[in-house]
Amino acid sequence: MNNIMFKKWLGKNTSKTQPINPHPQLLVELFKKAKKSNDFKQFSVTNEEGNLIISFYNTLIDQQQLQCKILHVFQEHYTDVSNIEIKDIKNMIPIEDIILTDSLEVIESKLLRGYAILQIKENENTCALINISDKEIGLRDQNEAENEFSVVGPKTGFVENIDINLHLLRGHLKTPNLIFQEINVGTLSHTRVVIIYLEGITNPQHIHTMNQRLQDIDFDVVFDSSQLHQIISDDSLTPFPLSLSTERVDRMVWALINGQVAVLCEGSPYAITAPATLFDFFVSPEDYYLQWVIASFFRMIRILGVLFSIFATSIYIAVLTYHYELIPKVLLGPLVYSRHNVPFPPVLEVLFLEFTIELLREAGARLPAKVGQTLGIVGGIVIGQAAVEAALTSNVLLIIVALSALASSTTPSYKFSNTIRFLRFPLIILAAIWGGFGVVLGICFLFAHLTRLESLGSPYTVPLYPFRPKDFKDTIIRSSYQELAKRPGYLRPKSLWRYNPNSQKKNKNDFNE
Known part of the structure; x- marks a missing residue:
């Protein structure tokens, strides 16, 4: 039988x-x-x-x-x-x-x-x-957040042991309202997956949606939370990550107290939180450990850096190929001088340098740490200098591509930085075909694509679209803690207030005693 x-x-x-x-x-x-x-x-x-x-x-x-x-x-x-x-x-x-x-x-x-x-x-x-299971064998002892490092604030990160990760969360949130729901995923692996939320804060609809999507998974082996992220995603035909992945305990705690749902996977040092918005990927945990003015300044630099990284090379191609009249007279001389020996059109220049940068980045990531750093620095300098001297590219374009590569890494999320790297190439092709019109067409398509995306059933571009002016306090800028007393309204939390901003009143007689 x-x-x-x-x-x-x-x-x-x-x-x-x-x-x-x-x-x-x-x-x-x-x-x-x-x-x-x-x-x-x-x-x-x-x-x-x-x-x-x-x-x-x-x-x-x-x-x-x-x-x-x-x-x-x-x-x-x-x-x-x-x-x-x-x-x-x-x-x-x-x-x-x-x-x-x-x-x-x-x-x-x-x-x-x-x-x-x-x-x-x-x-x-x-x-x-x-x-009598041995839960320690084969696991690393150090739990520092290596890929989401911050100078200020705690550096505790998750490890591959899910029980240790749950212990770390209990240490930060000492409340019986912190709920763990465990399920098994994978027909062969039977991987432990834990859904985490704060009862009385998180919207029950988000909990139900996450639970239902995980229960419906029919997959053989689940190695990492990144697989779960792709399987339960609202839209698989997008380069944008629709859930926020983090290895930092404090970032996950912040997501939970805001009303998001988190998921931990056995054998994975990363947690995923949802619903996520586009602006969440510009937020660094370090923003909440600095003064709000400085944190807002750095956050705007990240946003501007991402925009520069996406559009800089495509605009360069459009201007030099179709729109010479847009070049100021002051810059016309240096541009002509830097390109007078280059035999290729701007689009081939850009593609050559972009692919070179990507090759160096991928090679550096796959090699041991010390060798990878040396290869990236030496390889970038040697290849860049040799390309300019061989008249394969211009000095101006080399600077623009190098700055674009740096700007793509300003986001705290590695997955989102990969998305930025990918978006440059379609815009480069459009700019080479139709010039400025191609760049505008790419921007329109990008906005249309973003506005239709959802994360766990919630709009991806909120509070920009649908427009929620009251929720802009922690998006482009980070407001003071007195202004962050309310949780984001687009998450529809059961408890809107996180704390009373007027509970600690200043004593007017402090300076008179």
Whole structure:
């Protein structure tokens, strides 16, 4: 009898309130299948064959716990197993997480998560599932946020262990309203995925939408939260990330207290938060640790840098190819001088340098850190200088492309910086074909595409479109904390106020005493 036949038999002969009592042969078949793998172990704990059978995967358990808390206990204190019953196991073994069950589905699931299966008799159905999993092996100890580094503020980041990540969140949000909902995703991997939100703040519709999309996933193996991000995305035909990915604990906490939903995935040091907006990708956690004037200044520099990175090279092509009259007389001489020996049109110049920059960036990312940095610096200088001396490109264009490459990295989100790098190429092609009209056409198409995007069912360009003037306090600029007392209205939180800005009143007599 296979698993499918067994489930059909259960549906006809048991009710939902009755315990699942599998046929003994099914448990034997489960262990028989597991024995095909060399890391599966099964033996008698004592010298009596067929009694106290323990089964486990050797690669998933903690060997020290197995020796000290199970084998040592039975071999030293309980040599006579004739009077032992399965219900006595919890009192005999000094481990808290012990489950008594006869459910084949639970037994199989726990066996693959590092539990040891203990049977009193070889042919008994009810087993004791003992948690001796090794959760530390293969995981890194350091949890600094390497890719979202900030000079000011905490530097704590997530790691691949989801239990440690949940512990870090509990340490920051000491409230029973912090809710964790765990589900399994992946038909082969059964990856643990946890939905996180603040009850009483987060809109229930966002929670339901996230939960439903994760439950509907039909995928074999889920390695990382980035896969979940793509699978549950509202629109797969877009280069823009529709959920914010972060490895910083403080950034995720800020998203939760604003009313967003977060998702953590087993084996991934990144969390995803939604609904996200376009302006969220210009926000750095460091903005909230600096004075609001300075933070607003840096945020506007990021926005201007992104706009420059997207449009600089395409405008250069449009002007030099079709619109000479737009060049000021002061710049006309240097431009003519820098291009007088270049045999290629501006579009080929730009594509050559853009592809060179991308090659250096990709090579630097794939090589070891020290070698990659050296290759990027030396390669950029040598290739750039050689290209100018060989008359393959002009000095002016080399400066523009270098500044565009730097500006694309000003955003705190790596995924969004990749989007900026990609957007330059369609605009370059449009500018080469139609000049300024092509650039305007690209901008119109970009705006039309952005306005139709949604993140978890919410508009992607809010508060710009739909226009919400009251929610501009933490978008292009970061207002003072007195102005940020309200949560963003477009998230539709159940509790709009985060704190009372007038609760701490200044004492007028402080300077008179």
